[in-house]
Amino acid sequence: DQQVKQNSPSLSVQEGRISILNCDYTNSMFDYFLWYKKYPAEGPTFLISISSIKDKNEDGRFTVFLNKSAKHLSLHIVPSQPGDSAVYFCAASRGNQGGKLIFGQGTELSVKP
Amino acid sequence: NAGVMQNPRHLVRRRGQEARLRCSPMKGHSHVYWYRQLPEEGLKFMVYLQKENIIDESGMPKERFSAEFPKEGPSILRIQQVVRGDSAAYFCASSPRPTYTGELFFGEGSRLTVL
Numbered sequence: 001d002q003q004v005k006q007n008s009p010s011l012s013v014q015e016g017r018i019s020i021l022n023c024d025y026t027n028s029m030f031d032y033f034l035w036y037k038k039y040p041a042e043g044p045t046f047l048i049s050i051s052s053i054k055d056k057n058e059d060g061r062f063t064v065f066l067n068k069s070a071k072h073l074s075l076h077i078v079p080s081q082p083g084d085s086a087v088y089f090c091a092a093s094r095g096n097q098g099g100k101l102i103f104g105q106g107t108e109l110s111v112k113p
Numbered sequence: 114n115a116g117v118m119q120n121p122r123h124l125v126r127r128r129g130q131e132a133r134l135r136c137s138p139m140k141g142h143s144h145v146y147w148y149r150q151l152p153e154e155g156l157k158f159m160v161y162l163q164k165e166n167i168i169d170e171s172g173m174p175k176e177r178f179s180a181e182f183p184k185e186g187p188s189i190l191r192i193q194q195v196v197r198g199d200s201a202a203y204f205c206a207s208s209p210r211p212t213y214t215g216e217l218f219f220g221e222g223s224r225l226t227v228l
Binding site for chain 1: 148157158172206211218
């Protein structure tokens with residue numbers, strides 16, 4: 001029962017262009033959605049989040065969009081930089097169980113110079 | 114280093130042995146979470162502990178796995194009689210208080226290989 005899905009295992013983008021990473025979920029009870037970034041041999045690092053009552057959250061080059069009717073969220077990175085190359089995990093949580101994150105499988109982003 | 118510290122970083126065990134993974138949360142954090150990442154998969158929640166208490170162990174396998182977070186010392190994830198399927202990366206995360214937003218601070222993980 002995969003409640004959070006990232007259907008693209010990998011994405012390759014040219015430096016300076018936009019990277020769009022997608023995530024779908026099935027449980028309408030989720031309160032928060034998050035993106036974590038992970039480099040090889042390191043732990044995940046929190047990147048950006050969005051509450052289920054919002055449809056957009058922006059932080060510098062990173063913007064997360066939430067479409068509740070489609071149960072879909074996306075992470076936009078503009079402009080993409082080689083240092084953004086990593087695995088990006090989408091995650092979801094319910095407010096009363098905030099630390100019990102449900103992760104997607106991850107999308108490996110490669111930004112080419 | 115003020116981050117979440119996990120050790121060992123790498124652990125090799127033969128089938129039937131015991132594995133003990135340790136996690137020291139960030140300074141000032143009293144809430145600890147353990148996650149497991151199997152090859153080619155996302156992280157899966159295992160257990161949530163506060164000092165001396167198990168708050169939620171709904172993700173823990175029913176047998177062979179246990180976790181504790183004593184009053185003094187690190188949190189420990191213990192796997193008894195390991196099998197090859199236990200080979201994975203085990204991540205610990207911490208937070209200063211119960212988190213409602215899901216923002217956690219993760220350690221670098223402990224990679225268990227079962228021969």
